[in-house]
Amino acid sequence: MDPENWKNEILCRDKQLSILLSLMGKNSQATPPAIFIYGHSSTGKTFLSRKIIEAKGAPQAFVNCIECQSQRLLYEDILGQLSGMLPCVQNDYARYARCETANDFVRLLKNLIANEKWEKETVYIKPLSQDQLKINVKQGVDNAERLRNMEGHILPVFLRLSELSDCNVCVILLTQIIWEKFNATSGYLDPVKINFPDYSKNELLQIMTLDAPKEYSKAFYSSYVNLLLSIFHMACRDLSELRHLALMNFPKYIEPIEKGDATEGDAHKLWRNIEPHLKKALQTVFLREVSSSQWEQYQLSDTSTLPPLLSARAHVELPFYSKFLLIAAYLASYNPAKSDRRFFAKSHGKIRQTKRMKKAETSSQLTGPKAFQLERLMAIFYSIVDVRVAPTAHIFSQISTLVTLQLLSQIGSGDQLDAPKYRCCVSLDFIRSVSRTVNFEVMKYLYEFAA
Amino acid sequence: MMLLKRHRRFAARSCPENAEYRTIFKPRMVKKKEYGLKEADDEVWEKVQDLLRARICQNSLPENMDGTFQSQREHLTDLIRRCATIGESNSALVIGPSGAGKTMLMSSILSELAKDSKISGNILQVHLNGLLQTDDRLAVQEITRQLRLENTVKDRVFGSMAEKLSFLLEALKKDEGKSQSILFVLEEFDLFAHHKNQTLLYNLFDISQSEQTPVTVIGLTCRLDVVELLEKRVKSGFSHRQIHLFHSLSFEQACKVCEDALTLPLNYLSKKFCTEWNSHVKEFLQERIVETSLRHLYDLDKSIRSVYSILLIPICRLGPSHPRLDSADVLDALKMSSCDSKSAMLQGLTILQLCLIIAMKHLAELYEGSNINFEMVYNEYQKFVQKKSNSIQCFGKPVCLKAFEQLIVLELVRPVEGSGFTGAKLTPKEYRSLKLLVTPLQVVETLNSFSCPSELKM
Numbered sequence: 001m002d003p004e005n006w007k008n009e010i011l012c013r014d015k016q017l018s019i020l021l022s023l024m025g026k027n028s029q030a031t032p033p034a035i036f037i038y039g040h041s042s043t044g045k046t047f048l049s050r051k052i053i054e055a056k057g058a059p060q061a062f063v064n065c066i067e068c069q070s071q072r073l074l075y076e077d078i079l080g081q082l083s084g085m086l087p088c089v090q091n092d093y094a095r096y097a098r099c100e101t102a103n104d105f106v107r108l109l110k111n112l113i114a115n116e117k118w119e120k121e122t123v124y125i126k127p128l129s130q131d132q133l134k135i136n137v138k139q140g141v142d143n144a145e146r147l148r149n150m151e152g153h154i155l156p157v158f159l160r161l162s163e164l165s166d167c168n169v170c171v172i173l174l175t176q177i178i179w180e181k182f183n184a185t186s187g188y189l190d191p192v193k194i195n196f197p198d199y200s201k202n203e204l205l206q207i208m209t210l211d212a213p214k215e216y217s218k219a220f221y222s223s224y225v226n227l228l229l230s231i232f233h234m235a236c237r238d239l240s241e242l243r244h245l246a247l248m249n250f251p252k253y254i255e256p257i258e259k260g261d262a263t264e265g266d267a268h269k270l271w272r273n274i275e276p277h278l279k280k281a282l283q284t285v286f287l288r289e290v291s292s293s294q295w296e297q298y299q300l301s302d303t304s305t306l307p308p309l310l311s312a313r314a315h316v317e318l319p320f321y322s323k324f325l326l327i328a329a330y331l332a333s334y335n336p337a338k339s340d341r342r343f344f345a346k347s348h349g350k351i352r353q354t355k356r357m358k359k360a361e362t363s364s365q366l367t368g369p370k371a372f373q374l375e376r377l378m379a380i381f382y383s384i385v386d387v388r389v390a391p392t393a394h395i396f397s398q399i400s401t402l403v404t405l406q407l408l409s410q411i412g413s414g415d416q417l418d419a420p421k422y423r424c425c426v427s428l429d430f431i432r433s434v435s436r437t438v439n440f441e442v443m444k445y446l447y448e449f450a451a
Numbered sequence: 452m453m454l455l456k457r458h459r460r461f462a463a464r465s466c467p468e469n470a471e472y473r474t475i476f477k478p479r480m481v482k483k484k485e486y487g488l489k490e491a492d493d494e495v496w497e498k499v500q501d502l503l504r505a506r507i508c509q510n511s512l513p514e515n516m517d518g519t520f521q522s523q524r525e526h527l528t529d530l531i532r533r534c535a536t537i538g539e540s541n542s543a544l545v546i547g548p549s550g551a552g553k554t555m556l557m558s559s560i561l562s563e564l565a566k567d568s569k570i571s572g573n574i575l576q577v578h579l580n581g582l583l584q585t586d587d588r589l590a591v592q593e594i595t596r597q598l599r600l601e602n603t604v605k606d607r608v609f610g611s612m613a614e615k616l617s618f619l620l621e622a623l624k625k626d627e628g629k630s631q632s633i634l635f636v637l638e639e640f641d642l643f644a645h646h647k648n649q650t651l652l653y654n655l656f657d658i659s660q661s662e663q664t665p666v667t668v669i670g671l672t673c674r675l676d677v678v679e680l681l682e683k684r685v686k687s688g689f690s691h692r693q694i695h696l697f698h699s700l701s702f703e704q705a706c707k708v709c710e711d712a713l714t715l716p717l718n719y720l721s722k723k724f725c726t727e728w729n730s731h732v733k734e735f736l737q738e739r740i741v742e743t744s745l746r747h748l749y750d751l752d753k754s755i756r757s758v759y760s761i762l763l764i765p766i767c768r769l770g771p772s773h774p775r776l777d778s779a780d781v782l783d784a785l786k787m788s789s790c791d792s793k794s795a796m797l798q799g800l801t802i803l804q805l806c807l808i809i810a811m812k813h814l815a816e817l818y819e820g821s822n823i824n825f826e827m828v829y830n831e832y833q834k835f836v837q838k839k840s841n842s843i844q845c846f847g848k849p850v851c852l853k854a855f856e857q858l859i860v861l862e863l864v865r866p867v868e869g870s871g872f873t874g875a876k877l878t879p880k881e882y883r884s885l886k887l888l889v890t891p892l893q894v895v896e897t898l899n900s901f902s903c904p905s906e907l908k909m
Contacts, residue, residue, distance in 0.1 A: 019787075022767040026497060030504040032763060038792065040799040040861075103583040103593060153582045153642070162509065164583065177862050178792035188549075190756075192763065195792065198799030234802040235850055287849050366827045368882030425879045 010051070011210075012203040013044055016196055020052055023192065024170070027058045031170040032192045033162035036144075038175055039196030042239040045174045046142055048196075053140065053172075059116070061139050065146040071154060075105040078139060083112055102157045106165045113167050144173035148182055155182065159189045198237055201229060208243055216254070220264050224253055227271060231278050236286065245281065248292060252277050252299045316405065321389070322398045323438050326424070328381040329408055330431045333369035333424040335447045337376070343445050344383040363448055365428065371411050371421045374399075384440065489774060491724060496770050498720060499728070503766045506712050507759045512559055520556055523694050528560055530667055534632045535564075535574040538665040542656060542689055544640065544678070545671045547696030550754030553671045556696065557636060574632045575623070581642025587651045590643075591615055598623065598633075612650050613657070620664045632665040640670030644680040652681065656688030698753035705749055705758055710736055712759070713766075713776075731775060740778040744785045761785055793889065796861060797897040803846055803854045805897070810835055811864065811887045812894055822867070822884035825855055852881070863889055 010017060024031055037045050053060050061081035068074040076099050080086045085096040096112075099105050139161075141147065147155045162169045171191075179193055199207065205225055212221035228246055236242060253274045256262040262269045277299075284290040290298075318326065335343070364370070377399075382389065389395065402408045403422070411421045435442040443449045523545075533539045545553045565571045577597045584590040591612060595604050603622050609615040623631045635655060637643055643652055659666045670677075678686065678693070700708065713732045715725045735741060748757050764787075765780035800808070810831040814823050829851055836845040846854075858864045867884045 019764070022764070025500060025504065025767060029497075029501050030508040032508050038796075040796070043799070101583075101585070101589060103585075103589050106583055151585070153585055157582050160582070164580065168509070176860065178796060180792065181862055190760075192760070193787065193790075193792070195787075195790065195795045197795060234844065235846060235854060237799070237801045282850065283847065287853055289849075366824070366830055367822075368824060368826070368879075427879070427881075 010044070010048060011207050012199060013048055013196070016044075016194060017048065017052070019194060020049070024052065024056065027056060030168055033170065034159045034189060034191035035170065035172045036175075036179055036191040036193045037172065037196060038178055038193070040198050040238070041176060042241075043196040043198055044239075045196050046140075049140055049172055049174065063139070063141055065141060065143045068146075071102070071150060072100045074150075074154075075099040075102075075108075079105070079108055079112065082109075083116075102153060106157070106161070109161075109169075110165050110167060113165075139169065140172045140174065142174045144175040145177045145182070147173075156188050159191060163189075199239060201233060204229065204233075204237070204239065204242065207239065208246055211243060211247065213250070216264070223267060224250065224270075227274070228278065231275075231282065232286070235282070241286070244292075245286065248295060249274065249278060249281060249299075251296070255299075316407075318434070319398065320438070321385070321395060322402060323434050324385050324440075325377070325381055325395070325398055326402060326407060326426065327431060327435055327438075327440060327442055328377055328384060329372075329402070329422065329424040330369075330426065330442070331384075331445055332372040332377050332380055334364050335445070336364070337372075339447050340376070340380065343450070344380055365448060369423045369425065371423045374420050374422070377422065384445075491771065491774065493771055495720060495724065496774075499715065500766065500769055502715065502719065503713065503769075507763055507766065512555060512562070520552065520696060520699075523696060524556060524560060526694055527556070527669070528564065530669075531560070531564060531574070531634060532570060534634065534665050534667040535570040538632060540659040540664075540666050541692070542659050542668040543670075543692040543694055544689075545669065545694045545696060546675060546677065547673065548698065548754070549673045550752075550756045551673075551696045551698055552755075553673075553696055554638065557669070557671065574634050576634050576636065578636045579638070579643075581637070581639030585642070585646075587612060587646050590646075590651050595619060613654050616654050616658065617663065620658070623664070632667070635666065635668045637668065637670045640672040641674045641677050641680060643670075644677065649682050649685050653685045653688065656685060659690075660688050700753065700755070702746060702749050705753075705755065706736055706742075706745060708755060709745070709758060709762065713762070735776045735778070738778050741781050744781050747785065760788060791893075793863075794893055794897055794900075796863070797889065797893060798900065800858075801854065803851065804858055806832055806835065807851065807855055807858065808863070808887070808889065808894060811885075812889075812891055815887055816891075823886075824884050825852065825881045828855070828885075863887070 020035075023035065037049065039045055050062065059082055061078045063074060063077050063081075065074070068077065076096070079096045079099060083096045097104075097108050099108055139158075141158065147158065157164065158171050158173075161171055173191065179191075205222060208225045209218055209222045212218050225246055228242070228249070232242060232245060253270060256266075256270060256273055257264065281295070284295065331343075378391070399408070399422075403410050407424070407426055408422045409425050411423055431442055527543070527545070530541045530543060534541060545556070547553050561576070575598060577594055579590055579593060584593050594616075595601055598619060600619055600622055604615075604619070607618075609618065620633075623633070643649070646652075655666070655668050658664060659668055674680070678689070678691070681689065710732060713736075714729050717725045719725060736745075744761060745758060748761060751757070761781050761784040764784040765776045768777070768780055797805075797808075807828055811823060811828050813835075814827055814831055829848060832851065833845060855864070859866070865886050865888055867886050
């Protein structure tokens, strides 16, 4: 373990590194029973703590709470890692011991520590995610916020593990959520809290420059990353995402150089080439609408059409009457009931002066869809469909299909058989494209958009 | 011929088994190297850290506990002694805020009684903890295990818990028919009161009232109203003996405790080192910065644990290059423990997320009480950006939605309960109503403190 060498590998985290190293001390010394590390994602929490603990060489266990949806998985994983007996092919997938409750866990932990004669070392336990005898057992718990959602006694047990098991155990909790949200009622021992602040723009630049491919100079890559950050930094500060984007778009950036059109120094030309591409990337790869491999192919090919977006594929091909039912549902959800007469009755009286009232209400596009009854839906449906439609079970079953497809949602319990209530769950763009396919002007019938 | 001294030494040296050898060649007293604070090397500092860390991080008993909780200590010792010697059954509850010293008091009493063989030979101890034994069934298993009666109980099926417990107690009877006294210490007693029907508590108190076995039940809890949690039949079995422990240390006494915790015993290392260290500790605790920090923590939380918490970092940094406790470290520790974590998280947000939060704060002020959803926030964000236009670009809706969902993961924005997550009331996620969990003051503070486009600062 050589902290000085790490300065080249672990950038911009000197203060946190020094605090953690000093708190942990030598393997045989007592450590604070619980350490709480919090910070945004990709700020280096897991990376740094794993590195330090592995370098210490003390008995350790890392657990990611996303994987453990029950306490048994959590405990058995920790015991397995500490004892070295993980389920694998050789030992026929056997566990170290069957452990279902916190009580058994503490007892087995004590036995394990006594058996392995780790009397003099620290044991580290890090439950990852959401939420570590004289041996320091260090346990790392990542994503520790999920520990809150498990049974209520698990989090206090982990925080007090050192006291309950009479051994030198250090539990390190890593999470994105602040300590105040882990509701501390009775039995909680406050851990030592360490904040991992996010990286500033310069620090991001420094770290991402380490990714530079060997053929190009660091300064060149650094200027490329600078351009990238100027577009993406406002929307995204997550180091892993930015690295991914940088690596994905680099081939396009160096395309002019490879073709021979420009050299490394022609920053302006390279910028003009890459800028529209990066803007498109913001809409597609960043949102994961387009997968990374599709994006790479798109870069290499010369076509100017984007690969099809995922969300655009959400158009479902519906039968003719279902489309009209959906449009009717949308109109019923977003129009107030009193405007129905105006839009859907064959003849109506004079329109009262409603301009003032209209402005005072918040646009229903903002407040969301409202519930409507089946009768209203059918009334609107009959008025917008041109042909005469008989109210058969055929039509009504299509409504149930729409509910199953989650384009409509049913409100209230299912026991009101004669007057069920629904709500429409699709967006305006979706309805416009659907109505375009049946040649129906939905905008004329919407309360906010009609004159 | 008179043997000259040198002849004798020559003779003695050649046969070491000779008794004379030992008298002439006394082992040279290895002079212990005396070193002060500045000359000490790595090993010395490691040993210092070993001792100090063990005192602060692990809950080891302080060496002298005279004077603390004197009357409570006498009361409890008396109860246990009577159970062991005369066979009188008792029950008591030790109530006090977290960190007041209940467990410490119990362990100190028990270690003292362990020295008295008359008592320690007569009484068996069972320690239960409400956090670990979350169920009555587990509690009885643990009792069986601690009384080492697993083999006797193996494979027997019992009808009810009362039967089980009385069987265990029967098995413990000594040959003459006299039963063993048992001491039950229940930590986190209030959690036992949440078990179904409180059967364990009922049975334990029942045994302490009946003539079967001399049993003392001592519960430790931090809830002052714990007796209200007990059912009527359990309460009637309880003797209503409550012993209260409060944080009774004044500020000066707390400082004295800190000093005791940092002082090295004189024979631990070289005497010069220890005396120099102890005088340094005295000076250190009298420095103004350290005293104000200790007083700051003491004003918030009188327990010893919180006062120790700022001593941890200065101790951990001791080493040959850092041979003294530094008040700058104490300030560091104070800053770390009192830093506003939510503001720290706010500073890590992207500019887009910050704009969305400002928009949401604005809406919350305008529409106090009514629901806010993502669509409204996005609308407000667009208006805001168009007003300020120049340096902040307006992002599309999907990008904003992604940023917004990250805010929900960080729990800075939270969906209002019952607003449409269940299957029956499935609302599209843009329309779910939300609540902002950041105060306006924190938002303003964040804007002022970190570098963001000045248009955002309103």
